Amino acid sequence: MLNLLAISGSLRAASTNSALVAALALNAPEGCRVTVYDGLGRLPIFNPDDEGERTPRDASDLIDAVTGADGIIVSCPEYAHGVPGGLKNALDWLVSRDAAVAKPAMLAHASPRSLYARAALAEIMRTMSFALYDGEPEIALLGKKPPEVASILAEPANVLAMRDALAAFADFIRSR
Numbered sequence: 322m323l324n325l326l327a328i329s330g331s332l333r334a335a336s337t338n339s340a341l342v343a344a345l346a347l348n349a350p351e352g353c354r355v356t357v358y359d360g361l362g363r364l365p366i367f368n369p370d371d372e373g374e375r376t377p378r379d380a381s382d383l384i385d386a387v388t389g390a391d392g393i394i395v396s397c398p399e400y401a402h403g404v405p406g407g408l409k410n411a412l413d414w415l416v417s418r419d420a421a422v423a424k425p426a427m428l429a430h431a432s433p434r435s436l437y438a439r440a441a442l443a444e445i446m447r448t449m450s451f452a453l454y455d456g457e458p459e460i461a462l463l464g465k466k467p468p469e470v471a472s473i474l475a476e477p478a479n480v481l482a483m484r485d486a487l488a489a490f491a492d493f494i495r496s497r
């Protein structure tokens with residue numbers, strides 16, 4: 322069984338990215354379990370002085386979750402052409418650890434825009450030595466309200482697309 326950790330970069334209650342990662346968890350193919358990380362909003366702002374023995378509990382929990390995962394999935398919005406601060410903060414807690422090194426990672430997209438954030442996130446994660454998978458599933462949910470988001474994510478073609486994307490990511494992980 323592959324354990325995948327999915328992180329949404331949005332803290333919005335009606336987040337389309339959070340809905341997408343929840344749907345990925347729901348539609349995991351056989352042999353894969355997707356757990357959604359829900360601690361982003363609790364993480365203190367990264368400070369290198371607070372590493373080592375002083376590492377805050379919530380940051381240790383994130384580091385442990387990434388270390389224990391066979392792969393991670395990230396779906397995030399774009400804010401002012403950048404990666405949202407909360408997500409970048411979470412990644413910063415992982416920079417000087419082994420957690421990210423060679424860890425398979427897949428980006429997923431809930432918006433057909435966000436091209437700057439996609440490129441920046443890929444650059445950041447490659448720099449951190451994540452093994453970035455080439456496929457990036459996209460389901461266009463930009464600007465949709467929760468009921469419509471739910472019905473789009475339940476469309477058979479989208480369920481299949483999510484399952485196929487996860488299965489392909491799982492193959493990538495197993496082939497390493």
Ligand SMILES: Cc1cc2nc3c(=O)[nH]c(=O)nc-3n(C[C@H](O)[C@H](O)[C@H](O)COP(=O)(O)O)c2cc1C
Pocket residue numbers: 331332333335336337338339397398399400401402403431432434435436462463464
């Ligand atoms: C403060 C702010 C800045 C944004 N800046 C951009 C941007 O530069 N480019 C873009 O494509 N979308 C931008 N957006 C739109 C969000 O990226 C988009 O609505 C995203 O899908 C929201 O994700 P969520 O539903 O998971 O919260 C911005 C949204 C906010 C709230």
